[in-house]
Amino acid sequence: MNKVIIIGRLTKDSELRYTESELAICDFTLAVDREYKKDEADFINCKAFGKLGETINKYTYKGDLIAVCGRINTGSYEKDGKKVYTTNVVVDQVKFLQAKKEEDNPYKDMSVKVEASQQFEISPEDLPF
Numbered sequence: 001m002n003k004v005i006i007i008g009r010l011t012k013d014s015e016l017r018y019t020e021s022e023l024a025i026c027d028f029t030l031a032v033d034r035e036y037k038k039d040e041a042d043f044i045n046c047k048a049f050g051k052l053g054e055t056i057n058k059y060t061y062k063g064d065l066i067a068v069c070g071r072i073n074t075g076s077y078e079k080d081g082k083k084v085y086t087t088n089v090v091v092d093q094v095k096f097l098q099a100k101k102e103e104d105n106p107y108k109d110m111s112v113k114v115e116a117s118q119q120f121e122i123s124p125e126d127l128p129f
Contacts, residue, residue, distance in 0.1 A: 002071040004089055006044055007097070008032035010064050016057040026053030028060070030068070046070070048091040056094055069093040 008030030015027045026048045031041040046068060048056050060066060070091040076083050 003069070004072055005067065005069045006030060006032050006089065007065065007067045008041075008044065010060055010062050010066065011043060012062045014057045014060060016053065024050055024053045024057075026057045028056065030066070044089055045087070046089045046091050047073075048094070052091065052094065056091070059096060064096070065098040067095040067097055 011029045011031050013028075017025050017027075019025065028046050028048075030044045030046060032044055034040045034042065047053075048068075056066075068089060068091045070089045070093070073088050073090045074086065075088075076085045078084070
């Protein structure tokens with residue numbers, strides 16, 4: 001089983017690019033605090049593809065706290081005659097948790113309130129079971 005869930009802050013704004021076949025790829029790095037070491041963090045490289053990648057790129061900024069769920073992917077490539085090894089989290093799901101500063105959050109005024117007049121009751125006959 002290859003499953004990972006991490007919560008961290010973006011170290012910088014994400015980078016979005018497209019392949020020749022128009023597939024979106026979003027690269028970003030999360031700083032994940034170490035539980036027992038104060039003022040230490042691990043920096044985890046992440047990749048998200050398609051609409052998920054476009055959404056992450058559109059709605060997150062440096063310093064934002066997010067949770068990602070995905071899988072670890074390893075690979076390698078040649079650079080200057082040397083083999084370079086990579087490890088990334090390929091993101092399947094994301095949860096936007098908190099902007100670094102509330103005043104920096106461009107969506108802070110986009111709240112939905114349910115008024116009392118909008119509430120409704122469900123009778124037992126409405127239930128499908």
